[in-house]
Amino acid sequence: MALNYDFEWGLLLENPHKEWIIEGLAHTVGLSLTAWVIALIIGILIGTIRMTQSPLLRFIGTAYVEFFRNIPLLVQLFIWFFVFPLMLPNDLMFAWNRLPHVPLITALLALSLFTAARVAEHIRAGISSIPKGQFDAARSSGLTQVQMYRHVIIPYAFRVMIPTITSEFLTVFKNSALTLTIGVAEITGAAKAIEAWSFHGIEAYTVASVTYMTTTAIVVLFMSWLEHRLRIPGLIARK
Amino acid sequence: MDWNVIIVNLPFLMKGLWMSIKLAVLVICFAFPIACVMAVGRISNRLWIRYPSAIFVNIMRSNPLILIVFWFFFLVPILTGRPVGDFASVMIGFVVFFAAYFTEIIRSGIQSVGRNQIQAGLSTGLSYFQTMRMIVLPQALRNMIPALITECVIVFQGTTIAYVVGLREFLNSTFLVTERTLRPAELYIFAAIVYFIVCFAGSLLARQLEKRKVIT
Numbered sequence: 194m195a196l197n198y199d200f201e202w203g204l205l206l207e208n209p210h211k212e213w214i215i216e217g218l219a220h221t222v223g224l225s226l227t228a229w230v231i232a233l234i235i236g237i238l239i240g241t242i243r244m245t246q247s248p249l250l251r252f253i254g255t256a257y258v259e260f261f262r263n264i265p266l267l268v269q270l271f272i273w274f275f276v277f278p279l280m281l282p283n284d285l286m287f288a289w290n291r292l293p294h295v296p297l298i299t300a301l302l303a304l305s306l307f308t309a310a311r312v313a314e315h316i317r318a319g320i321s322s323i324p325k326g327q328f329d330a331a332r333s334s335g336l337t338q339v340q341m342y343r344h345v346i347i348p349y350a351f352r353v354m355i356p357t358i359t360s361e362f363l364t365v366f367k368n369s370a371l372t373l374t375i376g377v378a379e380i381t382g383a384a385k386a387i388e389a390w391s392f393h394g395i396e397a398y399t400v401a402s403v404t405y406m407t408t409t410a411i412v413v414l415f416m417s418w419l420e421h422r423l424r425i426p427g428l429i430a431r432k
Numbered sequence: 433m434d435w436n437v438i439i440v441n442l443p444f445l446m447k448g449l450w451m452s453i454k455l456a457v458l459v460i461c462f463a464f465p466i467a468c469v470m471a472v473g474r475i476s477n478r479l480w481i482r483y484p485s486a487i488f489v490n491i492m493r494s495n496p497l498i499l500i501v502f503w504f505f506f507l508v509p510i511l512t513g514r515p516v517g518d519f520a521s522v523m524i525g526f527v528v529f530f531a532a533y534f535t536e537i538i539r540s541g542i543q544s545v546g547r548n549q550i551q552a553g554l555s556t557g558l559s560y561f562q563t564m565r566m567i568v569l570p571q572a573l574r575n576m577i578p579a580l581i582t583e584c585v586i587v588f589q590g591t592t593i594a595y596v597v598g599l600r601e602f603l604n605s606t607f608l609v610t611e612r613t614l615r616p617a618e619l620y621i622f623a624a625i626v627y628f629i630v631c632f633a634g635s636l637l638a639r640q641l642e643k644r645k646v647i648t
Contacts, residue, residue, distance in 0.1 A: 259632060263585075263628045395506070402499060405494050
């Protein structure tokens with residue numbers, strides 16, 4: 194099978210391609226890091242309220258998770274981008290449309306809320322994995338429910354959950370590629386633009402793939418180091 | 433809000449939904465058998481089988497689906513030397529991508545079956561492949577049914593990505609109607625509700641099956 198294709202790797206270093214790639218990298222990394230941090234905060238909140246005694250709070254938590262997990266991210270992006278501004282009162286809508294980088298802000302909003310639902314699931318699984326004795330011990334030493342979570346359960350659960358929480362970063366990192374559909378110039382979008390511009394798809398998509406694969410490799414290495422550092426004595430190490 | 437726009441365009445939208453379902457079902461039907469073979473390869477003792485499957489799975493899992501779709505959309509016509517149509521290009525990308533995820537599910541399913549089952553199979557005179565096919569895989573399949581159903585829901589959600597190459601699945605049909613009618617609110621909310629119903633039903637089914645006892 195003859196491959197009918199002329200490789201021209203040099204064109205990646207030519208402008209405007211080089212600028213697109215650099216901008217794409219910055220957007221992908223910046224967007225996914227920010228979204229991940231916001232998602233952790235919201236996710237921990239939602240995950241925790243799902244473990245409380247109050248049926249109302251539990252229902253809110255469950256509804257949040259089911260809602261965001263069962264609608265495809267791309268549909269959510271479109272709703273935040275096309276529908277959400279229409280739902281705002283008029284003056285707010287104008288203010289929203291006047292914001293700089295509306296696509297970027299929308300992408301951040303959608304990615305954070307979507308990822309938060311996934312984080313909340315991991316948090317719940319982590320908390321459920323804590324032996325019941327920890328809860329009893331905390332309560333019997335006189336801690337209130339909030340204190341119990343704050344000082345005993347969450348620090349414990351967090352260490353159990355480090356692998357899933359870190360790999361959630363990789364999920365956001367990959368999901369950020371979807372934001373090209375609403376006009377965020379992230380790395381996959383940059384690669385697509387170079388392909389459309391020069392028809393050198395192999396070179397362009399290689400840049401994007403290498404970005405994702407290198408990041409994955411780095412995060413996986415970091416994760417195993419961190420997991421080793423923070424393992425809870427007495428728990429059997431994974432693998 | 434004017435929900436009439438949905439009723440008027442319902443036939444067009446349903447054609448899109450049918451395309452999404454067709455795409456998801458075909459992807460699952462092709463990806464699953466490939467994944468079964470690769471999962472066995474992934475735990476093989478022969479390094480020349482194990483490493484290539486591991487590398488393939490890890491490459492696929494570290495790339496976003498949308499990028500894989502772009503890759504195949506670009507590569508398939510070049511490799512085959514002739515246009516094969518959007519549907520085929522997208523299908524191949526999806527199948528390759530989701531085969532990697534199914535492989536990992538099947539692998540962990542196989543590894544959830546006790547080692548003594550394999551030893552027992554081999555010691556009764558079955559060959560390695562007979563042991564796999566008749567002893568290990570039936571038990572493994574049962575253990576991994578919930579994870580497989582969850583993955584099928586993810587495949588269905590993933591079909592929305594075909595939007596980026598203009599394949600007329602449900603999301604793309606919705607988008608086309610919004611372009612024509614300028615009623616994004618009703619249409620996207622309708623799309624979200626439809627996706628939610630299908631995916632939530634799948635999630636509930638997976639959870640129900642998870643409650644059954646796992647064989648070890």
